[in-house]
Amino acid sequence: MTDSTTDLARRIRLQCLHMCHTKRASHLGGAFSVADVLAVLYGGLLTADPKQPRAPQRDRVFYSKGHACTALYATLAETGYYDQSELDTFTDNGSYFTSHVNHKVPGVELSTGSLGHALSVAAGVALAGKRRQAAWHTYAIVSDGELDEGSNWEAILFAPHHRLDNLTLVVDYNKIQSFGSTAEVLNLDPLADKFKAFNWETIEVDGHDHAALAAALSKQGRSGKPRVVIAHTVKGKGVSFMEHQLAWHYKSPDAAQFAAARAELLQEDQA
Ligand SMILES: Cc1ncc(C[n+]2csc(CCOP(=O)(O)OP(=O)(O)O)c2C)c(N)n1
Ligand SMILES: [Mg+2]
Incomplete structure (x- = not known):
């Protein structure tokens, strides 16, 4: 999987x-x-x-960081x-x-952009799946600055209470939000310890290492708890002059x- 997903990631970034x-x-930085x-x-x-995006047996992905829409739109096209x-x-x-x-785009489960909503929806959908003993899995993807929204913490409390081991949350922990670093604006650390205290199975990975991501995102081996994958990432990853730069939350590239x-x-790609 790793070679082909590496090429897929490159094509996603080019399209964004x-x-x-x-x-x-x-919002190119958060897309990358x-x-x-x-x-x-x-x-x-x-x-x-992809030809039956509403098939009942599909896994559900709730992409909460709706401002970084280009990454999801590009992925679904690719x-x-x-x-x-x-x-x-x-x-x-x-x-x-x-x-x-926009949820009218095939493959998109929920319109997002007002941050802080999709994890709660994902937890409800996972609970429904659990009660129906459905085989499908639910994923939610949130940004780090987004965790400042209190609604997330209600869902983070709710999911382990209901033993939602059919739910995986990915935190795109790129350490930058709109007005500065997450450490400066509203510190999240120690983030893993917070999830552990809320009774989540907690995994930290390099969010650009495909083999590590594939293992962490696997649906196998679930333990009665929801899982969080804290993906340590770089805002602007892939383009040297965009990496770690707050400005690329806003800027669009000129010619x-x-x-x-x-x-x-x-x-x-050639490397
Ligand atoms: C409820 C809400 N408040 C404010 C905004 C404006 N806004 C857009 S992106 C963003 C934060 C970006 O930082 P982060 O959440 O870490 O996203 P990423 O770094 O992945 O781009 C904010 C505050 C919003 N979209 N929704
Ligand atoms: Mg961020």
Whole structure:
């Protein structure tokens, strides 16, 4: 899986870059930080049929960081939910490909963008699955700054109470939020200890290591607890002048930046 998911992640990043450049869109840094998580999930780990995105037996993915929509839209295009050409309408009037994630796009479970909601929905869906003894699994993906929203902590309390071992939460822990580092704005650490205290099975991984992600995101070997995968990531991952830079939460690449970033991503492929 690892070689093909590496290539998938590269194609996701290239598509995000293209969308943000052509449509003057933002949030490239958070799209790049989560690209590897999405590549590993959609690149073979999920039970999913792109041609039947609402199939009852599908695994459910609730992508909470809706501002980083380009990463999810690109992933779904790359894995066959719709044609790449549909992304040309991104942000256009009347397009389903809105600048925050839209559930009218095939494969998207929930419209998100107002941060702090999807984990609670995912926990409810996982509880429903548990009660029906369904085989499908529920994933939620949240950003780190998003954990400042109290609604997450209600769900973090709720899920272990109901022994939701059919739920996996991924935290895209890129250490940067809108106005600074998470350490400065509202410190989350020690994050793993907090989840352990709330009775979650807690795994920390390098969020750009595909083999480690695949093991952590596996549905096997569940222990009666929900699992959190704290994915240590880099905001802007893959393009040297975007990595760790708060500015790339907002900026859209101009022509020169687009060309330089594209060259780096393509070079990475040859390495
Ligand atoms: C409820 C809510 N408040 C504020 C915002 C504005 N906003 C957009 S992205 C963001 C935070 C970005 O940081 P983080 O959550 O860490 O996301 P990432 O680093 O993955 O881009 C904020 C506050 C929002 N989308 N929703
Ligand atoms: Mg962040």
